[in-house]
Amino acid sequence: MSKINIIGRGNVATHLEKAFRGKAMVNAVTPRTLETLDVEADFTLICVSDSAIKEVAEKLPELKGIVAHTSGTTPINVFSGLENISGSYGVFYPMQTFSKDSPLDYSRIPFFIEGTDEATERSLCELAGIISNNVETANSDKRKALHVAAVFSCNFVNHLFALAEGYMSEHSLSFSTMLPLIEETVGKLHNLSPREAQTGPAVRKDRMIIDSHLNALNNYPEMKEIYKTITDSIINTYGNERN
């Protein structure tokens, strides 16, 4: 069984600990208790916010195994030039939205791996393969593009749900009413590309509805701003192709 140090107290650390339970020997460490690190461990995963990765890395003792961070956006070279990280290092990025109170099917999480050399990459891929069936390598540029796309497809999408939820609750409507529509919106992606699947007043350039909705949002200036920005983008994207 592999021995892994997992450094962090956030959602990624919590979920990786759970995912490896019974499949590897996990030593959970916080950035403040680095003295409890197992220096003989095969892997040390730094699961902290991007702005803290370098700081944590600088404080690491000399470790026998591979050091990796779990960030989508921070490049692999955050570790380069650190004298204490003399061995091989890499990136172990799980592209997923981790909430503490939501259970997850870890086997479906896509992992994107990068390493200083082929052997390191292979080792990190094997580690990810213990929990997931969906493991690929990706260099830092590709991984950052994935992270940007994930922010649009997940974080921003969820914020639109949150805005809809607030607006509905002010109109005595339950957000759960929206779930069949949301599930169909996502279900369609198995048959159609999002471009083909686009519906609604903006892609039809239905100015009457758009103006009526903007009017309904007069007391919701942030939603109105987002309504305008995304509607303009839809109109620009499709031009006259649906007329």
Add this chain to the structure above:
Amino acid sequence: MSKINIIGRGNVATHLEKAFRGKAMVNAVTPRTLETLDVEADFTLICVSDSAIKEVAEKLPELKGIVAHTSGTTPINVFSGLENISGSYGVFYPMQTFSKDSPLDYSRIPFFIEGTDEATERSLCELAGIISNNVETANSDKRKALHVAAVFSCNFVNHLFALAEGYMSEHSLSFSTMLPLIEETVGKLHNLSPREAQTGPAVRKDRMIIDSHLNALNNYPEMKEIYKTITDSIINTYGNERN
């Protein structure tokens, strides 16, 4: 079996025809062939774009049954004062995203019904009940609020997917890679409210990542604008509660 005229050539008309197949006698009519309407039909559903509803309604012959439109935003009173619609009328709004090439489980579609009187409402609810298990009444104000929320939760969400797809394809990445993350984003809604489920750099106020992503979007001005607008809205929404 009920007899229904369905007026329209778009996605809503097409899907309602399919949904009622074998469950009602459907007479499909286009706005240009109104002379083929069955004046004895129990229902006439006007499934045309919002800006065309009134025009079509004005051209209808005297009909024996109930006339209804299928729009989320157009109020019921679009029919008021029309001399040819002397009987009862209403609204038959299926809150769903209809794409011609995507099959649908009609039984889950939420229908929102409004009628000039209780008997009309009951008849329209019964009609919706033939195909769906999810039928409610809603007045025009409530229905419009639902439609606005649906635009955010479905049309705008799908556009974020389309932008992500385009960006990924320019970075030699397949959009299908994003599906497990998207499915988890939606799956979480069964356990958490969208507000509780929010993750990502904006809710963490991770300026380093946000700036790095904005920089990555320099050649994508529309995506950059949307990135800024939604990130600002997330930061405003959560303030310091996740710090």
